[in-house]
């Protein structure tokens with residue numbers, strides 16, 4: 001023992017003394033082999049500063065403060081937790097009292113034992129014992145002196161602690177007697193405090209007096225080691241090769257942070273490995289991270305490069321996390337020219353879309369939430385009372401039925417009469433599109449500087465530019481129709497290309513996104529795309545746009561349980577994962593009741609909603625070929641414009657809207673109506689009925705029409 005172990009007061013520093021004795025012991029028995037010394041795994045090269053370039057900036061403001069939704073969510077969570085905890089413990093107070101009283105004797109015993117140990121200097125005993133043992137082992141005579149010194153020190157301590165103890169015990173007895181004599185609340189307060197102190201001291205470590213109000217989920221924080229191990233486990237040759245060569249081949253350009261109700265890791269994949277490859281192995285990645293599949297969301301950051309992976313790992317599966325109700329379910333209205341809330345992202349933040357100037361495609365395999373998503377969009381459109389709605393449910397199960405009271409045209413099913421009805425509606429919209437183009441063309445520049453319908457123009461009743469929203473569920477039934485498929489395709493492609501600027505918003509939902517069920521003209525030109533689970537790269541690109549699969553935007557990674565969850569593209573810079581709001585049929589009916597009330601106020605209940613049907617308006621005249629045959633009589637060749645004039649006189653309800661067009665437009669309109677029916681138009685000689693002048697203009701050869709009519713009737717088994 002040296003003077004180093006003596007403290008300033010001349011007393012002994014027991015901890016230091018015990019430490020030195022132990023160290024001396026070890027020094028006597030352990031030999032150090034220099035070769036076994038630990039050396040850093042990274043060599044000096046690895047410790048050199050890497051050349052650093054700025055590849056992105058880290059957030060100044062923590063993500064939780066960036067979104068009002070996230071911040072409110074966090075505040076609400078803390079307040080709720082506080083209230084719950086208070087309530088939980090408040091009703092258990094009597095039970096806690098009984099428990100404390102029961103443990104108080106044990107606690108009193110423990111306090112007494114501790115006090116007694118202090119008085120008798122029990123803490124110095126291990127040091128004295130150690131000196132005794134060492135003396136016995138080494139026969140070192142100097143240790144006897146050490147031992148005697150320790151004993152003297154102990155006697156000194158016990159002496160003055162004894163005085164303190166005697167004083168304290170006497171004081172306690174006198175104090176207790178006085179309190180007893182005084183009685184009253186003070187006595188009870190002291191008794192309660194003493195019982196509480198003894199009860200707490202007497203608690204069992206494995207049985208806390210107070211049980212926790214919240215059961216904490218054992219969620220490990222996400223660490224870089226987990227991520228690297230998980231990426232190794234997905235068995236991608238590129239990753240495994242790189243890790244075999246260099247264990248640090250996967251790097252993290254930013255620290256892993258808490259982002260909403262989950263963790264966000266930005267990962268730099270090894271050269272040559274793309275985010276798409278990792279996204280394809282999402283299930284394995286989830287297994288590697290030890291998290292449910294619905295919690296693990298690998299996404300790319302294409303702004304940087306295809307190998308920059310962002311993994312968001314939620315605390316709860318996205319498909320199980322409770323989603324907030326649709327904000328428009330109970331109140332509010334929509335302006336289709338401004339954004340409205342379509343769903344939420346993984347963090348629970350709102351995802352908004354704007355319908356105006358968009359054509360929309362929704363695609364997935366069956367039972368993933370395509371119809372619900374399409375219906376939600378139509379419900380939002382219905383909440384803009386100016387919108388004229390056309391809804392076609394080609395599955396025929398009535399999923400769009402709740403919208404019927406606000407639809408200008410509505411049909412469920414794919415029978416012949418449904419198809420005729422749909423064709424008539426489409427022709428009506430196409431003619432309306434042409435009329436709108438003319439209106440826009442003729443408007444003064446200052447009213448319409450961008451040659452497109454704005455919300456102000458849509459407000460004007462006299463211009464008739466109210467938005468038109470056309471929703472078709474299972475649209476493949478139209479495009480695959482043996483007789484009218486081509487006409488459906490032509491009109492819809494035209495609407496997709498020219499409609500959005502004229503406030504005509506077509507929406508196509510299909511469960512079979514291939515080139516036949518979603519024609520290229522539509523899939524190439526769609527603006528907004530919502531892709532739920534699909535099975536392959538072609539379907540993926542058909543809905544989300546070409547090149548998306550290669551860029552790592554893969555809706556193939558969703559599982560069958562990810563209902564309503566998909567990639568949304570076309571809104572914002574990058575496609576993002578989101579879940580559409582869930583509104584069931586009764587909910588939809590309530591929204592529609594509100595929408596109808598708004599429309600009644602605006603005087604905008606038209607068509608089907610007003611009790612009219614296209615059959616009632618047009619009767620059997622949708623048979624264009626028969627009508628043409630009726631108006632051309634014995635003539636051999638007739639100009640298109642002449643036929644259109646005669647048709648509009650024959651059936652003003654059906655063809656009257658064509659009358660206002662100029663000759664060129666009439667010609668183009670009839671050409672496009674005849675093309676899908678297999679009738680070719682060409683230059684034919686004719687006479688202008690107004691002026692009597694002859695000329696060569698676009699028209700039809702009547703024999704062609706009669707031939708096609710005969711063939712068609714034979715095919716139908718008619719006469």
Ligand SMILES: Nc1ncnc2c1ncn2[C@@H]1O[C@H](COP(=O)(O)OP(=O)(O)OP(=O)(O)O)[C@@H](O)[C@H]1O
Pocket residue numbers: 364365366367368369370371372373395511563564565579580581582
């Ligand atoms: N946003 C959502 N959140 C949770 N569940 C949803 C959501 N959307 C739809 N679902 C559920 O998914 C099921 C299938 O939805 P939906 O009928 O829209 O699928 P679909 O893809 O249109 O199927 P199909 O092609 O057979 O018509 C519904 O019964 C509904 O319960």
